[in-house]
Amino acid sequence: MRREELLDAAEDLLCDQGSAALTLTAVAERAGCSKGGLLYHFNTKEALIKGMVERLIEEFDELIEAQGQETYTKNYLAATFAAVQSGRLRRWAVVTGASGNTYLLAPLREAMARWHREGLDREPDPGAAQIVRLACEGLWDVATHDPGLYDDERYAKLKTRLLALLPG
Structure with a gap:
């Protein structure tokens, strides 16, 4: 197995x-x-949860790297929409919901801090980059609770609007 x-x-x-x-x-x-x-x-069950947390971090890192946009925030935005629209979203809700142990979720908190700090000093407008990254977190949260809330057209409009906040 x-x-x-x-x-x-x-x-x-x-x-x-x-x-x-x-x-x-x-x-x-x-x-x-x-x-x-x-x-x-x-x-142990904790090792299993740790494995799920580690895998989701690794997969999202790979998704960010695969985007090929000109800034980290644009990669992050594209990766977020790709993950949410492909159904990978459930994995986040499942793993975080599975663990009441903050120790097991520490790697996720560390990854989240890294994702929100990465490359901000190289962004043309760091404030706009932070707003877009936080909007992505809001999208994850809302879509986790209601996966059918947006269709592809609404996702496309939202993504376009968020991209418009970023220079270039």
């Missing part, structure tokens, strides 16, 4: 049944493997 399949199974379980259902036994059953197979990769 691959590590990624176990993380997928844990996220699916959280989406379907909530954080109370997240047990190692339930994840192993969902993944179709033995509990021993799961324990090989994640020996």
